[in-house]
Amino acid sequence: MSSELQRWVQEAQSTGTLQGLPEGHFIDGLAVASADGGTLDTLDPGTGRVFARFAAGQAADVDAAVLAANRALKGPWAGMAPAQRGRVLHRVAELIRANAARLAVVETLDSGKRLSEALGDVAGAANCFDYYAGACDKHQGDSLPLGPEYLAYTLNEPVGVTAHIIPWNYPLSTAARGIAPALAAGCTVVAKPAEQTPLTALMLADLCHQAGVPAGVCNVVTGTGRDAGAALVRHPGIHHITFTGSVNTGIDVMRAAAPNITRLVLELGGKSPLLVLADADLDLAVDNVMGAIFENAGQICSAGSRLLVARCVHEQLVARVVARAQALSLGHGLRDTGMGPLNSHAHLHKVAGYVERARARGVAVRTGGCVRADPQTGLGWFYEPTVLDGLAPSDEAVQEEIFGPVLCVQVFDDLGEAVALANGTPFGLVAGIFTRDLSAAHRLARDIDAGQVYLNEYFAGGISVPFGGNKRSGFGREKGLEALRSYSKSKSVVARL
Numbered sequence: 001m002s003s004e005l006q007r008w009v010q011e012a013q014s015t016g017t018l019q020g021l022p023e024g025h026f027i028d029g030l031a032v033a034s035a036d037g038g039t040l041d042t043l044d045p046g047t048g049r050v051f052a053r054f055a056a057g058q059a060a061d062v063d064a065a066v067l068a069a070n071r072a073l074k075g076p077w078a079g080m081a082p083a084q085r086g087r088v089l090h091r092v093a094e095l096i097r098a099n100a101a102r103l104a105v106v107e108t109l110d111s112g113k114r115l116s117e118a119l120g121d122v123a124g125a126a127n128c129f130d131y132y133a134g135a136c137d138k139h140q141g142d143s144l145p146l147g148p149e150y151l152a153y154t155l156n157e158p159v160g161v162t163a164h165i166i167p168w169n170y171p172l173s174t175a176a177r178g179i180a181p182a183l184a185a186g187c188t189v190v191a192k193p194a195e196q197t198p199l200t201a202l203m204l205a206d207l208c209h210q211a212g213v214p215a216g217v218c219n220v221v222t223g224t225g226r227d228a229g230a231a232l233v234r235h236p237g238i239h240h241i242t243f244t245g246s247v248n249t250g251i252d253v254m255r256a257a258a259p260n261i262t263r264l265v266l267e268l269g270g271k272s273p274l275l276v277l278a279d280a281d282l283d284l285a286v287d288n289v290m291g292a293i294f295e296n297a298g299q300i301c302s303a304g305s306r307l308l309v310a311r312c313v314h315e316q317l318v319a320r321v322v323a324r325a326q327a328l329s330l331g332h333g334l335r336d337t338g339m340g341p342l343n344s345h346a347h348l349h350k351v352a353g354y355v356e357r358a359r360a361r362g363v364a365v366r367t368g369g370c371v372r373a374d375p376q377t378g379l380g381w382f383y384e385p386t387v388l389d390g391l392a393p394s395d396e397a398v399q400e401e402i403f404g405p406v407l408c409v410q411v412f413d414d415l416g417e418a419v420a421l422a423n424g425t426p427f428g429l430v431a432g433i434f435t436r437d438l439s440a441a442h443r444l445a446r447d448i449d450a451g452q453v454y455l456n457e458y459f460a461g462g463i464s465v466p467f468g469g470n471k472r473s474g475f476g477r478e479k480g481l482e483a484l485r486s487y488s489k490s491k492s493v494v495a496r497l
């Protein structure tokens, strides 16, 4: 651990918080209180205690941010040469790296996640800004061959003011992966982080400003979904919405966007299958299953929450996963033990409810299934790593997103059945396939309905790989060059010579 990281961790552990955390919205280049002065508390899931206070945004604050973002559309950001915009975004990446230790400690305090995961998220956010910095001056249009009597070409124009609704499981990463391509495309931004985890998006907006992103180009309004989020997505002054969160809220957001015909990208839930075929490397499969469901305590839209396993290796694989799950120690994210807490008390009880109901239905709970506290302090919102075995395709635990450290195991006898099980939920976000048989792997990749398929490494890829869902997992793609298209309007120009 670097000495700087140690310093922030020590301050957080001894005082329960950090000095100098952001308190206001970030609007038009300034930290500002809510118009009505309202505030909310944010809690540390590792202790369940309040550690910071932030502005409770309402429609008036959203109005101010959307106004600033519209003014900024006509300002220097839009007029800047794309390569120059790229240089500014590279500076954002450098500032994220320079502030990585503090950002990671704040992320851990606010979300509960383990410090090493938070450091990974911060590094990923910096990479994201570098990637889109480099893309600014390569986001080119086409010339269209209509013959010698015409000149025809397309222009990529920024869509305008983009709204970003950010969830609590990856507060900084999700903010970065929306804001960086929006800025690269020449758009302006109003982001609304989750009320459970408002701090790192505010810090990111401040770093963007320090890097030279002009005032009004990147704004953050904090507050609840009901007050700030709903006011933002129904605002006629925004031109695009990127929403990441639950299916039900996604439906509300889509409805709110309809009257204004606001474009949107929806990145919703998942119930993603991780398939292990009979010939798979089981050591590799076990490692990947563990990461797929217990990283971030399972609070990942693309978690591998269903293990689909060939009958002949089922018992062997599940026994090994159970043993590894039992060896994971729980603890506050700053101590970076095996698994951190769930993000909120309400969410903990939602997760526990799924397992309680499964147990009552007679489902085999192979390990876990209990609410816990941090063994050092007796505090916090922890849940044991849990494995539910032998689930029927229609089981509630198979069909619904639990969003916690609960692995649901299903068994298949042949590849046809594997595909049917994999596709047998309302979701279509990702799928993982573990096999040494290339032909089987690519047949499954073809037949499974998902936005991305990982072969022999779950979560493989990075910022350059497009990401998004099918079915009730949403539509539109983030990351990669596809995200730049999401934040651009194509204009065709055709001239008769």
Ligand code: NAI
Binding pocket: 165, 166, 167, 168, 169, 192, 193, 194, 195, 223, 224, 225, 226, 228, 229, 230, 231, 233, 244, 245, 246, 247, 249, 250, 252, 253, 267, 268, 269, 270, 300, 301, 347, 350, 401, 402, 403
């Ligand atoms: P949510 O979808 O309600 O919250 C996500 C974001 O939307 C937050 O910033 C929230 O303030 C905002 N929001 C809420 N209502 C809104 C509205 N009417 N208009 C605009 N913005 C609004 O999700 P919640 O309640 O935090 O979690 C519920 C479940 O959602 C979880 O148990 C999990 O299954 C799923 N979820 C999925 C995520 C993903 O990565 N796809 C992320 C977070 C939650």
Ligand code: MG
Binding pocket: 042, 043, 044, 045, 109, 110, 111, 196, 197, 198
């Ligand atoms: Mg919090």
